[in-house]
Amino acid sequence: MRIGALGQVTGVDPETIRYYERIGLLPAPTRRANGYRAYGPAHLERLAFIRHCRALDMPLADVQRLLHLLDHPLDDCQDVDRLIDTHLAHVQGKLQSLQALARQLEQLRGRCHGQHATAECGIMHELVAAAQGENCVCHGSSVQAPLKNMWRPESQTG
Amino acid sequence: MRIGALGQVTGVDPETIRYYERIGLLPAPTRRANGYRAYGPAHLERLAFIRHCRALDMPLADVQRLLHLLDHPLDDCQDVDRLIDTHLAHVQGKLQSLQALARQLEQLRGRCHGQHATAECGIMHELVAAAQGENCVCHGSSVQAPLKNMWRPESQTG
């Protein structure tokens, strides 16, 4: 099958398939007389595997490692477990921070109702407050340094 | 103050500050005789504002728009509201899909306990199942196309 068909079957853009080949994730297939790539079932299987891992948001480096383990099925599967554990921890961490972020944005959004000039907008005031080093609805205090007299010519930092 | 001090106060890497200047997010400061950048309070304020928006995971393009609104405080703040709303919706969408992803990975992880060869690993079997077009613990069926006879020489696609 040609690259377009493979792309349709797997749901992977042909450009992306070529990209996978370029970075060594998918083995280069044989070519026809006209130079077109000719894929077989092995390629389809491998690409579907890659696509599934990507759907699970695994980085391509991890996918590469899993493919290697697939090619060497006698190795200990602890490597697989560790990889999935690490990835899961990563995803969970991201989830936590995203939840906190959503809460912050919701609070921020609640600062403004109706229409008025930007100068009176609660959201803007809130965002600017952070630049002043005050406590904001979002973060405790993002700028802790004393903003006293760091404007002197040079080098007397205290 | 010099770029290092500004970076320390705001918690932004000097390389990043120069990057912000390059892309027009932070105005270019005056230079000293030796060519060093000399920042004033206005720069600090602006950079802290940027940093705060970035902490809220806003894209720099959005930050740019907010900065423009800051510079034109008489504009209607509806633009601010819309921007925050859009961003919040984006974050909430990402949150949803990340939650689904975490669930999927947890299920996948549960497929393997103890150590054995990769060939017997439940995780690997699960991942490979997707490549076979079967229903997996993660997705309904990621490959729906009939995998019958698409291996014929060429172009008779049915």
Next chain:
DNA sequence: TAAAAACCTTGTAGTCACTATATGGTCAAG
């Protein structure tokens, strides 16, 4: 006073996983 460390400058390339564009060859249908 000299050397070393820390800082600054510019420019360029690398990251990740694509995505888009340019330019041209191949093939089937009308």
Next chain:
DNA sequence: CTTGACCATATAGTGACTACAAGGTTTTTA
């Protein structure tokens, strides 16, 4: 014979940095 869909390559762009190279300056230390 032309239109359109498909394929090929190479290159550059995305976002938001990060790292490096190769040099100049300032501060600290011995």
